[in-house]
Amino acid sequence: MLDYEFLLDDFFIALSGVPITLLVTLISLGVSIPVGFIFAIFRLDKSRFWNKIIGVYVSFVRGTPMIVQIFIVYSSIPVLLKSFFVLLQWDTDIYKLNPIWYAFIVFSLNSIAILSEIFRSALIAVHREQLEAAYSVGLSTFQAYREIIIPQLLVVAMPNLCNATTNLIKATSLGYAMSLQEITLRAKVAANANYNYVEAYIAIFLVYLLLCSLVEYGFKHYEKKLRFYKFGTA
Amino acid sequence: MEKYFDVAYIVTSIPLLLPYIEITFWITVIAAFWGTILGLLFAVAKLSPYQVLQKIAAAYTTALRCTPSIVLLFMSYYGIPLVLSIFNISLDAVDKSVFVLIAFSLQFSNNMCEAFRTAYEAVDPGQMEAAYTIGLTQLQAYWHIVFPQALVVALPNIENALISLIKEGALAYTIGLIDLTGKANLIIAGNYNSHALEVYLSLAFIYWMISLGVQKVFYRIAHIFSKGKRLLLS
Amino acid sequence: MKVKSVLKVWKKVIGFMVLGIFMAGIVAGCGLSKTADSGSADGSSNKEKIKIKVAYDQSSKPITYKDENGNATGYDVEVMKLVNxxxxxxxxxxxxxxxxxLLLGLAQGKYQVGVKNVFWxxxxxxxxxxxxxFQGLSSTGLVLKKEHANIKSLADFAAAGLTLAPIAANNAQYTIIDEYNKANPNNPVKLQAGDSFTVDVEQWVNEGRVDGGVELEGRFKNLVLSESGPYHNLANDLVYNEFTVIKTWALFNKNEQKFADDYDTAIKQLKADKKLNELSKKFYGRDLFEVLDTANR
Structure with a gap:
């Protein structure tokens, strides 16, 4: 029935895609955490113009399927970037870019929207009074954010950040549509020779199970550490 | 860009896509129905005093939380017939929409299970006692007191689960189901893979409008119930 | 008083929701099966006929595809209709x-035969x-920019160090390139697996995203060369250089030897009657049987 030998082989082939998956995830998070945070602050400050623009962007990303976003970005970004580079008179050949850059762009654009929402609701939870309290003890805005708001914000946002991260890892499985050499595509290409798709998907499932469980465990651990702040300032 | 981009394709593909909202709609509704029932069962299991049930429910939710939809979809579509073929049960005549429904019901049940559990835990246990003291039975207390309040807490999560169900449903194209995304791909194939971007843009637009519609409905429902909440609290 | 009225409201809402979802569940069966794919060959309900499920790739125009009305057509499908x-x-x-x-269902026996421009x-x-x-012939070649028109074979392409558009890994075009690479380890083509829906070979080549892409002549003709083709505006920028003509086959489930034999007699007849030449002209714009002797596989 099942070809267990192939299942085992394919498990390791799928495993070899983990670094790419993690790289895409980390880069996207690295871009979207600061940008999402800034977007969240922009939206709270109620400057109408930015609030509207960012609001439309967030609503579009949250309202459309990931795969459709990938289709759109993958077919439009190269041409857009090219005209952009021509405009700046940069002499870069955009088509020499590794396809992984498309993945960075797609998943960053997506995560920025998701994270800005997470930060926004977390900011609402800690923002106002805390900021005023910080001012009253003589901290500058920057200090207040760094010392008081961000640590608490992280505590509030951590469960959602954990969700967003696992969702992002899962979403990279759609990278096959961009020829991204991640877990799913590698395992599937290996399965094509003998049409062992069932085995391939079991292997892929196991790898994701392992990966996401580890990430969740990591977050839980970190969250415990962070809780210190919550009680520390309460 | 102007060499390929032709707005006419956006406009002409929308009426071709619109009839397929029906398929996407039914997939969503049926998966939501079964997913809600399953989710409720697993939430009850998670909250039950029996260790075995808790463990089973926890394993179930972890596994589903860590599985990308596309992997779940393929495991359902290729795996279920394979497993049943051991018992000489042939599913060859079963329509693919059934496997799509199974996969997305499972996915949805996981989100709903979490929504139910957090909502239940958010209701103050004192409320039950208060209900008993005014002479309500346990069932009455659940129905009149706990359920309405829990629902208000659960609404945003249910909304998110529903929207992500609609979005993830787009992946059904990968096994050849002709829903909105499937039809978009047929249109593109009919144009020999040309002008894909335009078709995907109209597809994204339709999904976006659907999501906004769902949000509107939930906003309304929340509005009705939050009135009740305020009254109950006072 | 107020509490009660609010409770009434929400009980009604819940009631309607539950009722609605139940109704939906009941109606849904009909809704889905009505719209589900069915393209039976003819309406006659003759019971003693042996039912054959013919799977086809629904998005591979002009070889096999669903037309605007949802009907199966394309070269391979029309051949199978004649066979029937x-x-x-x-x-x-x-x-x-x-x-x-198609491939997995065929291997498992869900379908008895499949057509999708299958190579051997x-x-x-x-x-x-x-x-x-064999069932048909397929002219396979490279789409290139005009300035690369001198590249006539995979070896030329590889030697020039050009980049190739990704090919879906289950596509036999992938196998063709892969086999070439295994046979020519010193001069391989850079091969990447991808998804068929996201790669628009003509556009990619024209904008320089890749230098070339594997394409079928029939598709290129309808897309670029034909006056009404969506990319006719690229006709002066792109060329199609055939590098091989390949026989295509109908693929059978392992247990269908008897059916495959019957199929063979039917196909022989169709070839003798020149029916396949007509279809080749109709869908590929060229009678590929004229160059049958150049087909090496």
């Missing part, structure tokens, strides 16, 4: 699906049954 006319003891049902599902590959003979007679 010659074999009245069978009743064909055409089922549109994806390439992955060594691996496939282990899982599937090839008939004796």
């Amino acid at each position: 006319q010659l074999l009245p003891q069978y009743e064909f049902e055409f089922i549109g699906t994806t390439s992955d599902d 590959t060594e691996e496939r003979t282990k899982k599937f049954l090839y008939p004796k007679e």
Whole structure:
């Protein structure tokens, strides 16, 4: 029935895609955490113009399927970037870019929207009074954010950040549509020779199970550490 | 860009896509129905005093939380017939929409299970006692007191689960189901893979409008119930 | 008082929601099966006919595809329809699906035969049954920019160090390139697996995203060369250089030897009657049987 030998082989082939998956995830998070945070602050400050623009962007990303976003970005970004580079008179050949850059762009654009929402609701939870309290003890805005708001914000946002991260890892499985050499595509290409798709998907499932469980465990651990702040300032 | 981009394709593909909202709609509704029932069962299991049930429910939710939809979809579509073929049960005549429904019901049940559990835990246990003291039975207390309040807490999560169900449903194209995304791909194939971007843009637009519609409905429902909440609290 | 009225409201809402969802569940069965794919060959309900499920790739125009009305057509599908006319003891049902599902469903026995411009590959003979007679011919080549028009073969392409558009890994075009690479380890083509829907070969080549892409002549003709083609505006910028003509086959489930034999007699007849030449002209814009002797596989 099942070809267990192939299942085992394919498990390791799928495993070899983990670094790419993690790289895409980390880069996207690295871009979207600061940008999402800034977007969240922009939206709270109620400057109408930015609030509207960012609001439309967030609503579009949250309202459309990931795969459709990938289709759109993958077919439009190269041409857009090219005209952009021509405009700046940069002499870069955009088509020499590794396809992984498309993945960075797609998943960053997506995560920025998701994270800005997470930060926004977390900011609402800690923002106002805390900021005023910080001012009253003589901290500058920057200090207040760094010392008081961000640590608490992280505590509030951590469960959602954990969700967003696992969702992002899962979403990279759609990278096959961009020829991204991640877990799913590698395992599937290996399965094509003998049409062992069932085995391939079991292997892929196991790898994701392992990966996401580890990430969740990591977050839980970190969250415990962070809780210190919550009680520390309460 | 102007060499390929032709707005006419956006406009002409929308009426071709619109009839397929029906398929996407039914997939969503049926998966939501079964997913809600399953989710409720697993939430009850998670909250039950029996260790075995808790463990089973926890394993179930972890596994589903860590599985990308596309992997779940393929495991359902290729795996279920394979497993049943051991018992000489042939599913060859079963329509693919059934496997799509199974996969997305499972996915949805996981989100709903979490929504139910957090909502239940958010209701103050004192409320039950208060209900008993005014002479309500346990069932009455659940129905009149706990359920309405829990629902208000659960609404945003249910909304998110529903929207992500609609979005993830787009992946059904990968096994050849002709829903909105499937039809978009047929249109593109009919144009020999040309002008894909335009078709995907109209597809994204339709999904976006659907999501906004769902949000509107939930906003309304929340509005009705939050009135009740305020009254109950006072 | 107020509390009660609010409770009433929400009980009603819940009631309606539950009722609605139940109704939906009941109606849904009909709704889905009504719209589900069915393209049975003919309406006659002759019970003693042997039912054959013919799977086809629903998005591979002009070889096999669903037209705007949801009907199966394309070169391979039309050939199978003619085969069915010659074999009245069978009743064909055409089922549109994806390439992955076609191959796997065929291996598992969900479908008895599949068509999707199937090339012959060594691996496939282990899982599937090839008939004796091939079904069609496929002119396969490279889409290139005009300035690369001198590149006539995969070897030229590889030697020039050019980049190739990704090909879906279950596509036999992938196998063709892969086999070339294995045979020419010193001069390989850079090969990447991808998804068929996201790669628009002509656009990619024209904008320089890749230097070339594997394409079928019929597709290139309808897309670029034809006056009404969506990319006719690129006709002066792109060229199609055929590097091989390949026989295409109908692929059978392992247990369908008897059916495959019947199929062979029907195909022989169709070839003798020049019916396939007509279809080749109709869908590929060229009678590929004229260059049959150049087909080396």
